[in-house]
Amino acid sequence: MPPTPPTATRDPLPFIAGLVAAIFLLVAPWLLPRFVPDFWVSIIAEMLIWGLFASSANLLLGYTGLLSFGQSLYFGFGAYGVAFAIHGFKLGVLPAFFIGVAAATAIAAVAGFFAVRLTWHYFAIITVVFSLIFYLIAVGWKTVTGGDDGMSFALPPLAQFGDIELTLLDATFQYYFILAIVAACFFLQWLLLRSPLGMAFKAVRENATRAGLIGFNPYLIRLISFILSGLLAGVAGALFALFSRYASAHYMYWTVSGEAVVWTIVGGTGTLFGPIVGAVVLTIMREELSTVWEHYLIVVGVIVILMVTFAPKGILGSIAAWRTARRVTPGGPAATGGKGTQE
């Protein structure tokens, strides 16, 4: 019998889990208020934004092998782009959104130009330094950016069809707006990671020299990955500014980037939905723990250290590895479901 690679048998569980999650997210605005207070809809929207932000760190760390502590910079640029466009230039929501994303992508291109020439130690430092420089500028230049207090703005309506006005001030519409954009970003990431470019990311992560020898330009590939990740972080930042109607230098601080890395690691580095799982788990834990114990940070820290030491693949990565180990047993008819052949 020819050996079947484990990927050939389609595993239904991820598909089912994804379907359940998708249905839940689609009906959440009706379902949730029946069980929990209304504001949970907004909390889920916020988690989606943070999940998208974490996935920007994951694109670099999980797929291209670069640890960035500077994602907050692009998040901040996305948020400030929106704030300036709406508050300063009186633009509508959608143009402002695109300006925010474009600003984040542009600054990612500049930072990436410097950063991706170096790999891990120096790359990590250079991304921190870059984001600190702009953070300090944003904090110091209070008249323009509002510094740590931030700048808030009034949200114009998104679109108007006759009498019907679509506005993000409506919590349900806002939720679907955020869900649609986040879902689109994840779908694009999924397409990207299946594409030859996504394969090239992984090749560069595994061995940049060999990737270079088979004809890739590792520098260019890292740069593309860096810019795309800046774009994702910028989308998250622009969404967050629209969501909270304000932008603040505080969100450009490196701890915000650190959170993205932590969520990614806890959720599963190098898995598409790991970052969102990590963001959801840790945000809920933070919300719940902080009501009981103000030092929830300690619990989170200990969890991350334990994860890094004992389950470096994160939640989703560990589940996947465990299921693969169960299904594929070397040297036996394991595919037929023989659990007994395992040691």
Add this chain to the structure above:
Amino acid sequence: MNATARPLMSSGPTWIGPAVLAVAGLTAPLAMVDYQLIFVAEILIWGLFALSFGLVYGFGGMLSFAQALYFGAGCYGFNLATFKYALGTWGALASGVAAAMLFAIPTGYIATRVRQHHFLIVTVILSVLTSAVLTSGHWRWIAGPYVTRSLPFVPAVPLGPFEFSFGDEIVAYYFTIALVALAVALAWRVVSSPFGRALRAIGDNEQRSALIGLNVNFLRWMMFVFAAGVAGLAGTLYTLLARYTNLEFFEWTYSGKAVVAAILGGASSLAGPFAGMAFYLVMAEHLARYFQQFTIVFGVLLLIVIRFTPDGLYVTVARRLRAELIRRWRGGPTL
């Protein structure tokens, strides 16, 4: 020995640099006024702190953001010995170093189990956690009742039948440079020992080092603990000199200063971190007058250094200079 891999240990007299530095250090009080001496001593102390990062990063290949923990632990050990057990200066000094190393044993064990990105993340988390615990306002039995604590007396150093008081700046200066020199000599001994070479091998290729029988995790851990002792000594010396400690010293921003200074100067040499820290502090002193966010300048400078001379300014300059001197001395391009 492979000369290209270790340019700084290549042929040529190695004693000239240390000798010049020793003479300069000993005669500095002739040319300087008191506050300048104290500033030099301060540079040496923070340089020693940067060296502790250099040992972990430049020689051990571990990018640690936790060094401030051990600087803080040094201050803490000093206070413990002084206020609780009323020990003298020497006892407090030993207690500070011991506190740092003892604290590094468990924390270093946790951190050195993991690699690369994960090491960096774990050290950041360890230092955030420790700061959170110490500054939280709870658990005061750990940190003591105060955020800052000043020494209510002028420390004195008993040496045989004599007793030298820190009230005299010259005493403070000589005591500081003597101990810093001792620590640097010890660090030099350690990095050029078989242990130091083993770590270099691990830095070059961990898998091969493990295959030739080196206990990789254990060696990394030992280097981490040793470097923590160096940071602890820096913390203790700082407490003696400034007569003041602050829980802020445990925070990662202080580790960040060591990282910036050591990399600017060159983390894989013993003198680089000192050079980097001297540059940083002198520049900071001047720049701070003109604009508040002077750290931005260091940020940009660091970007340039990392991009163009990742070995650091000092190492690059020293290498050039040494090659040039040797060439002149031997009368021709002999390298």
